[in-house]
Amino acid sequence: EDVQSSVALCLSKLMKKGRTQKRIATLLNDLMNECIDGSSLASIRGAAYGISAAVKGSGIASLKKYEVVKRLEEACTSGTPNSKEGSLFCIELLSSRLGILFEPYVIVLLPALLKAFSDSNDYVRTAADRTVGLIMGNLSGHGVKLVMPAVLNAFAEPEWRTKQASILMLGSMSHCAPKQLAKCLPQVVPKLTEAFSDTHPKVKNSAEEALEEICKVIKNPEISSISPILLRALTDASGTLQALEALISTEFVHAIDAPSLSIIIPV
Numbered sequence: 001e002d003v004q005s006s007v008a009l010c011l012s013k014l015m016k017k018g019r020t021q022k023r024i025a026t027l028l029n030d031l032m033n034e035c036i037d038g039s040s041l042a043s044i045r046g047a048a049y050g051i052s053a054a055v056k057g058s059g060i061a062s063l064k065k066y067e068v069v070k071r072l073e074e075a076c077t078s079g080t081p082n083s084k085e086g087s088l089f090c091i092e093l094l095s096s097r098l099g100i101l102f103e104p105y106v107i108v109l110l111p112a113l114l115k116a117f118s119d120s121n122d123y124v125r126t127a128a129d130r131t132v133g134l135i136m137g138n139l140s141g142h143g144v145k146l147v148m149p150a151v152l153n154a155f156a157e158p159e160w161r162t163k164q165a166s167i168l169m170l171g172s173m174s175h176c177a178p179k180q181l182a183k184c185l186p187q188v189v190p191k192l193t194e195a196f197s198d199t200h201p202k203v204k205n206s207a208e209e210a211l212e213e214i215c216k217v218i219k220n221p222e223i224s225s226i227s228p229i230l231l232r233a234l235t236d237a238s239g240t241l242q243a244l245e246a247l248i249s250t251e252f253v254h255a256i257d258a259p260s261l262s263i264i265i266p267v
Contacts (some may be wrong), residue, residue: 001050003030003147004265005258006147009263010057024054024058024062024066024157025066027054028054028055028062028066028068029050029066031047031050031051031054032068032071032176034049034053034085035048035049035050035051035078035084035086035089035090036071036075036086036087037082037083038082038086038231044082044086044089046091047086047090048086048090048092048136050090050094051068051090051094052090052093052096052097052098053097054148055094055097055098055167056097056098058253059081059178060098060101060102063094063105067104069109070147071087072087072090073087073107073108073109073112074089075085075087076088076091076109076112076113076115076116077115079114079120081119081123081124084116084119084121084124085114085121085123085124085127086237088113088116088124088127088128088130089127090130091109091113091131091135092131092134093131093220095131095134095135095138096134096138099112099138100138100140100143102137103140103143103146104146105144106135106139106143106146106147107146107147107150110147110150110151111150112136112150113128113131113132113135113153114132114150114154114157114162114165114166115157115162116128117132117159117161117165117206118157118159118160118162118209119127119157119163119232120159122134125161129165131211132165132168133172136169136173137240139173141180142180144173144180144181144184145184147169148184148187148188151166152166152187152188152191153164153168153196155167155194159222160198160200160202160203162201163195163198163203164200164202164203167192167195167206167207167210168206168210169260170192170210171186171206171209171210171213171214173212173214174213174214174217176214178216178217179217179242181217182213182218182219182257182258182259183258184216185214185217185218185258185259185263186258186259186261187263188214188261188262189211190262192207192214193229193234193266195207196208196234196235208231208235211229211231211234211235215227215230215231215263217259218259218260218263219257219259220254220255220256220260221253221254222250222251222253222254223256223263225244225261225266226243226247226250227251227263229242229243229246230243230246230247230263230264230267231263233267234249234263234266234267237249240267243267244267247264
């Protein structure tokens, strides 16, 4: 894979040399076919590297011009296990190569990515986990605002793995864009508290872990100091009385903002 990465780096620089631009449509089509219908993991992964390099070298507009994103979305949602895995590889590498420029396309692909988490094939689920992890790690503050509605909508999906994936994404946002996530807490916390009553234990455990991470973005010192008690009340009704007593005995010196209220009100 190191060789494939090095070749892709060189290919990006060669895309605007000579007559390469005239062949970009044919080149991308051949790479897409290999990425989606390839017979071996090495060839699929290599084609994904090639697509990311070709798009990087020829410009972001080629994603729409040559329907790259459309084909990836179709393969990810309704293709064979191999084509799903190949499309996920390609999305991962496009996000890695293009960075913030790829964010508008993440919104389009996110429903397909979340659906891949509940796929029956282990390799597809592993590829989805890796892809979403990389995307969330590269997401900007503006990107968080863009993806938030799709992530919250995924809570309504019947598949438990899709719910768990959306919860894990919310938790990872606390690291990549804490300020933007804090503004969204009034929408996020009610969804997570609903997940506590989910019938699947992994969904419930993920919601608890995500809420712990998310509470770290609250800047109010008084709320931060009693957040463990408040979290216990949200996850276990028997802790409600202790949480209310903690709130009553706390002397608030700083202003209570919307993120802080989002933790207090459900208690």
